[in-house]
Amino acid sequence: MIADRRLEILRAIVDDYVATNEPVGSKVLAARHSLGISPATIRNEMALLEEEGLISQPHTSAGRIPTDLGYRVFVDRISTVKPLSAPERRAIDHFLEGAVDLDDVVNRTVRLLAQVTKQVAIVQYPSLSKSAVRHIEILPLTLLRLMIVLITDTGRVEQRIVELANQTTEANVAKLRSQLNLICAGEKLNQIPNTLKSFTEKFEPTERTNVTSVVNVILEMAIERSEEKVIVSGTANLARIPSDFATSFHPILEALEEQVVLLHLLGETAEGTKVKIGHEQDNTNLQLTSIVTSGYGPEGERVANLGIIGPTRMDYSGSMSAVSAVARYVSRFLEAGF
Amino acid sequence: MIADRRLEILRAIVDDYVATNEPVGSKVLAARHSLGISPATIRNEMALLEEEGLISQPHTSAGRIPTDLGYRVFVDRISTVKPLSAPERRAIDHFLEGAVDLDDVVNRTVRLLAQVTKQVAIVQYPSLSKSAVRHIEILPLTLLRLMIVLITDTGRVEQRIVELANQTTEANVAKLRSQLNLICAGEKLNQIPNTLKSFTEKFEPTERTNVTSVVNVILEMAIERSEEKVIVSGTANLARIPSDFATSFHPILEALEEQVVLLHLLGETAEGTKVKIGHEQDNTNLQLTSIVTSGYGPEGERVANLGIIGPTRMDYSGSMSAVSAVARYVSRFLEAGF
DNA sequence: CATTGGCACTTAACTCGGTCGAGTGCCAAA
DNA sequence: TTTGGCACTCGACCGAGTTAAGTGCCAATG
Numbered sequence: 034m035i036a037d038r039r040l041e042i043l044r045a046i047v048d049d050y051v052a053t054n055e056p057v058g059s060k061v062l063a064a065r066h067s068l069g070i071s072p073a074t075i076r077n078e079m080a081l082l083e084e085e086g087l088i089s090q091p092h093t094s095a096g097r098i099p100t101d102l103g104y105r106v107f108v109d110r111i112s113t114v115k116p117l118s119a120p121e122r123r124a125i126d127h128f129l130e131g132a133v134d135l136d137d138v139v140n141r142t143v144r145l146l147a148q149v150t151k152q153v154a155i156v157q158y159p160s161l162s163k164s165a166v167r168h169i170e171i172l173p174l175t176l177l178r179l180m181i182v183l184i185t186d187t188g189r190v191e192q193r194i195v196e197l198a199n200q201t202t203e204a205n206v207a208k209l210r211s212q213l214n215l216i217c218a219g220e221k222l223n224q225i226p227n228t229l230k231s232f233t234e235k236f237e238p239t240e241r242t243n244v245t246s247v248v249n250v251i252l253e254m255a256i257e258r259s260e261e262k263v264i265v266s267g268t269a270n271l272a273r274i275p276s277d278f279a280t281s282f283h284p285i286l287e288a289l290e291e292q293v294v295l296l297h298l299l300g301e302t303a304e305g306t307k308v309k310i311g312h313e314q315d316n317t318n319l320q321l322t323s324i325v326t327s328g329y330g331p332e333g334e335r336v337a338n339l340g341i342i343g344p345t346r347m348d349y350s351g352s353m354s355a356v357s358a359v360a361r362y363v364s365r366f367l368e369a370g371f
Numbered sequence: 372m373i374a375d376r377r378l379e380i381l382r383a384i385v386d387d388y389v390a391t392n393e394p395v396g397s398k399v400l401a402a403r404h405s406l407g408i409s410p411a412t413i414r415n416e417m418a419l420l421e422e423e424g425l426i427s428q429p430h431t432s433a434g435r436i437p438t439d440l441g442y443r444v445f446v447d448r449i450s451t452v453k454p455l456s457a458p459e460r461r462a463i464d465h466f467l468e469g470a471v472d473l474d475d476v477v478n479r480t481v482r483l484l485a486q487v488t489k490q491v492a493i494v495q496y497p498s499l500s501k502s503a504v505r506h507i508e509i510l511p512l513t514l515l516r517l518m519i520v521l522i523t524d525t526g527r528v529e530q531r532i533v534e535l536a537n538q539t540t541e542a543n544v545a546k547l548r549s550q551l552n553l554i555c556a557g558e559k560l561n562q563i564p565n566t567l568k569s570f571t572e573k574f575e576p577t578e579r580t581n582v583t584s585v586v587n588v589i590l591e592m593a594i595e596r597s598e599e600k601v602i603v604s605g606t607a608n609l610a611r612i613p614s615d616f617a618t619s620f621h622p623i624l625e626a627l628e629e630q631v632v633l634l635h636l637l638g639e640t641a642e643g644t645k646v647k648i649g650h651e652q653d654n655t656n657l658q659l660t661s662i663v664t665s666g667y668g669p670e671g672e673r674v675a676n677l678g679i680i681g682p683t684r685m686d687y688s689g690s691m692s693a694v695s696a697v698a699r700y701v702s703r704f705l706e707a708g709f
Numbered sequence: 710c711a712t713t714g715g716c717a718c719t720t721a722a723c724t725c726g727g728t729c730g731a732g733t734g735c736c737a738a739a
Numbered sequence: 740t741t742t743g744g745c746a747c748t749c750g751a752c753c754g755a756g757t758t759a760a761g762t763g764c765c766a767a768t769g
């Protein structure tokens with residue numbers, strides 16, 4: 034069990050280091066915070082903190098900086114919820130007013146998050162597999178070509194073209210459409226393969242080839258492709274403090290361009306706000322960064338994640354407050370439906 | 372009129388500088404290229420080139436580097452079309468095989484372009500105003516809520532929700548849908564306001580409120596919102612050669628996040644491949660960069676632009692070849708329709 | 710008269726030694 | 740247990756000197 038005073042010193046170190054980006058020594062620490070103890074005492078405590086692996090010195094004659102583990106302890110045991118500033122509050126309370134479709138919502142959200150936290154923001158589209166079919170539309174474009182539009186209850190709209198082997202008629206299309214909707218509407222997307230298993234059998238052999246094509250495309254939409262989708266904003270914020278990443282921009286930018294990496298980063302969708310610090314996540318390109326995420330979506334069934342990513346040396350309290358406030362607001366907005 | 376030999380020297384300077392990123396002096400120039408003249412002569416010519424503003428020295432005791440104007444002359448008068456390498460050719464000839472919808476096409480294109488040129492790639496979605504309506508679909512979600520889906524001949528699909536003041540019926544929706552399609556199908560989107568001008572008048576007063584809501588939303592989709600849309604890939608490439616931008620990442624990344632800036636950058640859609648070098652474009656954040664763009668879309672009616680953006684010190688021949696090859700291929704693909 | 714080799718000059722980049730200062734660990738005293 | 744004192748460490752900074760690349764100019768040359 035770590036003594037309270039030692040934690041207090043850790044907090045002071047984290048605060049100062051986050052603010053100044055410079056290793057913090059015992060003297061300035063005593064001066065800046067009124068801890069009521071002398072630099073010498075602080076030095077003793079620091080030695081212990083270092084022994085526990087919570088802080089380290091870049092070189093012998095420098096001050097201390099928190100380690101990843103130090104930040105972890107800070108986040109878990111010390112940091113308090115920092116109330117957002119009035120303008121931030123206000124921005125978050127209104128940024129979705131007048132949003133026009135899901136794209137719009139996601140775009141506004143990612144922008145806002147980047148702006149408020151001054152970090153790189155990531156927002157995942159509502160997961161397809163957790164959404165349900167609201168409607169399937171089939172439009173004949175030509176006699177041999179249909180467009181399938183899939184609309185989910187989370188507002189996502191996916192479309193796909195399908196080429197037919199045989200000509201079809203408006204009547205056939207209408208029939209197919211109503212049958213499909215009858216069966217699929219309300220079904221979760223990951224149930225669709227099941228639902229459609231013996232669907233083709235209901236049709237005349239002559240129609241089957243076409244119906245099969247359509248069904249296959251729908252299955253593809255439901256399962257295979259781009260199941261998840263992520264957008265990023267605020268990469269410019271990475272460059273704000275050149276000192277932080279200096280050397281290694283390239284790998285970070287690279288990671289941010291890989292959907293797969295980002296999805297992995299966001300992790301499983303779950304309640305609450307989570308923090309991953311430095312080495313705690315396994316992408317070697319990102320071990321100088323921390324990630325703060327939160328699930329969002331209707332109460333009890335979070336459909337996706339959003340979050341921010343920044344240097345391990347970040348304002349965790351502020352970021353966590355912002356992320357969870359935004360997640361809460363988006364959830365409410367989606368719940369109200371649109 | 373500039374002597375041929377002097378141009379030859381300019382070419383050599385540009386080539387060397389692009390390759391090494393170091394100011395090039397008379398001696399290495401004579402050594403590396405077999406120009407058949409001595410360093411002293413080269414020095415004389417260089418002095419003239421500098422007088423003409425095509426090259427400059429970072430400081431007195433350094434070699435020369437091309438100015439923006441120098442690159443301009445290089446591009447206009449010297450550079451030859453550099454044939455793409457076999458693997459590049461192959462990549463470009465197949466990257467759209469199996470593309471599944473417009474999003475897919477645009478995404479694959481921007482990725483490929485970034486990969487081939489090793490620069491930041493930008494692709495604009497086919498301009499809405501230059502597209503024509505293929506189909507307008509109206510789906511009743513609830514009794515008071517419709518989803519309008521607008522599909523263009525360029526493959527773009529936009530959707531929007533509309534809230535109704537009065538309850539409606541399936542029959543009314545069907546009627547509205549067919550009327551709308553009758554009038555709008557085939558119309559260019561920027562003509563839609565005109566086309567729909569007196570559309571509401573055909574309806575019973577009781578229906579008018581609802582019809583007006585729907586029409587308004589369609590007008591919004593056609594004109595107001597996100598008329599143009601752009602996506603970017605390969606920002607990581609900016610960081611590849613740290614020396615180039617060293618100081619000024621921030622402003623460039625910032626510019627790349629602004630749709631408006633990017634659209635302005637791509638400029639008017641037109642035939643052929645265009646190059647803008649450094650100060651030739653007016654965004655102060657980007658005056659260390661050059662942009663290579665090309666229109667794409669069906670022959671004779673280019674519907675959008677694509678291009679790359681990189682340091683002024685770039686391989687212009689290669690970039691231009693790649694950009695125009697990709698544009699050609701995408702155009703052909705879109706023309707084949709899908 | 711264009712070209713060339715030679716030469717004096719300029720200047721950024723690099724190296725090296727010395728100094729400075731922030732910070733530490735340890736120890737003895739309170 | 741805390742504290743002041745002290746010797747020690749080590750990166751950051753500074754200034755001088757050296758090096759190397761490159762230039763401009765000029766006189767000689769074919």
